[in-house]
Amino acid sequence: MSSALRQDIGIAVVPGDAAGPVITLGEPLSFWGGVDPSSGRVIDVHHLSHGASLVGAIVLMPTSRGSCSGSGVLLELALSGKNPAALVFAGPEDTLTLGAIVASEMFGRRIPIIRLSEEAFAALSSATEATITLDGMVADGGRIRVALTTAAQEVLQLSAADRHMLDGNDGIAAQQAMRILVAMASQQGARALVDVTRAHVDGCIYAGPANLVFAEKMGELGARVRVPTTMNAISVDHANWRHQGVAPEFGEPAARLADAYVRMGCQASFTCAPYALPDPPGFGEAIGWSESNAVIFANSVLGARTAKHPDFLDFCIAVTGRAPLAGAFLDEGRRARRAVRVELPEGADSAAWPLIGYLVGLASSDRIPLIRGLARTQPTRDDLKALCAAFGTTSAAAMLHVEGITPEADSLGGNPEEEVVITREDLAAGWRKLSGGPPEVDLVAIGSPHASLDECRAVAERLDGRPLAAALSVIITAGREVVAGAQADGTLARLRASGVDIIPDLCWCSITRPVFPERAKVVLTNSGKYAHYGPGLSGCAVRLGTLDDCIEAALTGIVPARLPAWLS
Incomplete structure (x- = not known):
C-alpha cells in the first residue's frame, strides 16, 4: 500500500472501537431476508457469501441493498451480541447505518460504521484482520493504515421548531426522535430537514425482540405521531392468529408490536402497498415512507418525494413530521x-x-x-x-x-x-436463475407485495371454481381494504370455493409456519421479490412462475421449470 494511501482519511459515521477478522462481501447485501437475525449468518441463497457468519467480523461491502428492514435486523443482532464488530462501506449507506445509530443512541450498543474511499476500501479488502479506534484503522499488523475523522455536523441547519424538539421542549420521545434524525441527516450531508405530509412505518414486522423493544420504549417515552401514518404488513393476521395455530410465544409479541404503534397514533392499515390505499400521495408531495417497494413506487410511479428511509427512522419522521432533506427529496437525488x-x-x-x-x-x-x-x-x-x-x-x-x-x-x-x-x-x-426447482409444487404464493383487487379477481376468474390439487395450498396475502373489496364483490367467495386462502395483515416476507403450511417444501410464486427472498426466509425451494404457471400448479400440483412462451 502506498504512502499516499496510508494518508487517506475515512469517515467514522458511527465512531467506536472494534477488532476482528475481515470479511469482504463482493456485492451488496440486504440484511432483511439476507442475514438470519438469530445467528448472524448470510441466508440469501443468491448471494456470493451465502453461508458466511458475520458475527464479530469487520464486514466490508460496497453498500447495502434491498429492504428497509435491514436496520431492524442489525439492531436485533446488536441486542443479542451476534452483530458484526463493525461495518465498512465504500460509499454512502443508510439502512444499516441507521440501525447502528439506534443501537448506540437508545441501547448503548456501539457498532462502528466506517465509510472509505474506493481506493482505501479496495486495499482493506485484501486484509485478514483489522482494528478500529476512534482515530484510525490498522489492518494486518500495520500493513494498512487509514486515519478516521467524524462526519461533519455543522452543515445541518435546524429550524427553531427543530431545536425546540431537540432541546426536549416537546417531550422526551420527540427529543429522542430528533436526535436520531439529526445524526442521520448529518451523515447524509443534508443541509436542512423538510416537512412531510404523511409517513409509513415499516418496522412493525416482528423479526425478533428488537423491533418490539424499540416501539415499546418509544411508547414509554410518550411518543405520538404528528402526521397521518400508515403501517406496513405485520407478522400475523391480527384478528385470527390464535385460530390459525400460531404459537403464542410468536403471535403475542407480534401482535403487541402492531398494537404499540397503533397506540402511538398509527393507522392499522397493515399493508406493504400503501400506495393502493385511498388518497395516495400526489406528484411532488414530500412524504416519509419506508418499505422498499413502497418507496420506489411512490417516487417512480406517483412522482411523490421520499428517501428510502430505514426502519426506525420512519417512525422518528412520523413523531417529528420532519425528514432529512437529502436523496430523492432533491432533484439532484432523483x-x-x-x-x-x-x-x-x-x-x-x-x-x-x-x-x-x-x-x-x-x-x-x-x-x-x-x-x-x-x-x-x-x-x-x-x-x-x-x-x-x-x-x-x-x-x-x-x-x-x-x-x-x-x-x-x-x-x-x-x-x-x-x-x-x-x-x-x-x-x-x-x-x-429464479425459477429452478422440482416440478412438484406444494404451495402457490400470491401477493408480494400485497395483491390488488384486480389480481385477486384474476386468480378467481382463472380457477373458475375448480378445486385445488390434493395436498396443495394457494395463499394470497392482501391488505384489509382489498380483502373487504373482494368480500363485497364476491371475489372472496369464488376464491374460497376453490380452496384458496386470502389472508390480511401479514405478507410473504413476514409469514411464518403454521400459516405457511408445514408440509410445503416447494413454492411457486409470480413475485420476483419473493422468489429472491423466499428461499432464505422459508428454507424452501421458491420458484418464479407466470400467473398461468401458478394456476396450472394450483390445479395439478405439477409445473416444470420452463421459460415463459415469449422467452422460449
Whole structure:
C-alpha cells in the first residue's frame, strides 16, 4: 500500500472501537431476508457469501441493498451480541447505518460504521484482520493504515421548531426522535430537514425482540405521531392468529408490536402497498415512507418525494413530521445515473415486469436507472408494482425511471452516457436463475407485495371454481381494504370455493409456519421479490412462475421449470 494511501482519511459515521477478522462481501447485501437475525449468518441463497457468519467480523461491502428492514435486523443482532464488530462501506449507506445509530443512541450498543474511499476500501479488502479506534484503522499488523475523522455536523441547519424538539421542549420521545434524525441527516450531508405530509412505518414486522423493544420504549417515552401514518404488513393476521395455530410465544409479541404503534397514533392499515390505499400521495408531495417497494413506487410511479428511509427512522419522521432533506427529496437525488436498455421480446406479458425489475436492479445496484426499450408497452399499476418491488430487492436506489412511462423520465431521466443492455439471453438466464426447482409444487404464493383487487379477481376468474390439487395450498396475502373489496364483490367467495386462502395483515416476507403450511417444501410464486427472498426466509425451494404457471400448479400440483412462451 502506498504512502499516499496510508494518508487517506475515512469517515467514522458511527465512531467506536472494534477488532476482528475481515470479511469482504463482493456485492451488496440486504440484511432483511439476507442475514438470519438469530445467528448472524448470510441466508440469501443468491448471494456470493451465502453461508458466511458475520458475527464479530469487520464486514466490508460496497453498500447495502434491498429492504428497509435491514436496520431492524442489525439492531436485533446488536441486542443479542451476534452483530458484526463493525461495518465498512465504500460509499454512502443508510439502512444499516441507521440501525447502528439506534443501537448506540437508545441501547448503548456501539457498532462502528466506517465509510472509505474506493481506493482505501479496495486495499482493506485484501486484509485478514483489522482494528478500529476512534482515530484510525490498522489492518494486518500495520500493513494498512487509514486515519478516521467524524462526519461533519455543522452543515445541518435546524429550524427553531427543530431545536425546540431537540432541546426536549416537546417531550422526551420527540427529543429522542430528533436526535436520531439529526445524526442521520448529518451523515447524509443534508443541509436542512423538510416537512412531510404523511409517513409509513415499516418496522412493525416482528423479526425478533428488537423491533418490539424499540416501539415499546418509544411508547414509554410518550411518543405520538404528528402526521397521518400508515403501517406496513405485520407478522400475523391480527384478528385470527390464535385460530390459525400460531404459537403464542410468536403471535403475542407480534401482535403487541402492531398494537404499540397503533397506540402511538398509527393507522392499522397493515399493508406493504400503501400506495393502493385511498388518497395516495400526489406528484411532488414530500412524504416519509419506508418499505422498499413502497418507496420506489411512490417516487417512480406517483412522482411523490421520499428517501428510502430505514426502519426506525420512519417512525422518528412520523413523531417529528420532519425528514432529512437529502436523496430523492432533491432533484439532484432523483436524476438517472445509468441507462439500462431492455431488449424485450414481442408478446411479453405481465410476467416480464418482475424479471425486468430484478435484472435492472442488478445492472444498476448503486444508482438510479433510466430504463429504455419499454415505451411501447402498456403496463398496468400492478405491472409497475411488480417492477418496483423486484428492483428494490437487488438495488439500493430509491427509484427508477422508465422512458415513455413514468412521470419524471423526461425531466430527470436525462440522457446518461453510460448504458447497459439487457438482452433476450439475459432475460432467459435471469428467469432460469429464479425459477429452478422440482416440478412438484406444494404451495402457490400470491401477493408480494400485497395483491390488488384486480389480481385477486384474476386468480378467481382463472380457477373458475375448480378445486385445488390434493395436498396443495394457494395463499394470497392482501391488505384489509382489498380483502373487504373482494368480500363485497364476491371475489372472496369464488376464491374460497376453490380452496384458496386470502389472508390480511401479514405478507410473504413476514409469514411464518403454521400459516405457511408445514408440509410445503416447494413454492411457486409470480413475485420476483419473493422468489429472491423466499428461499432464505422459508428454507424452501421458491420458484418464479407466470400467473398461468401458478394456476396450472394450483390445479395439478405439477409445473416444470420452463421459460415463459415469449422467452422460449
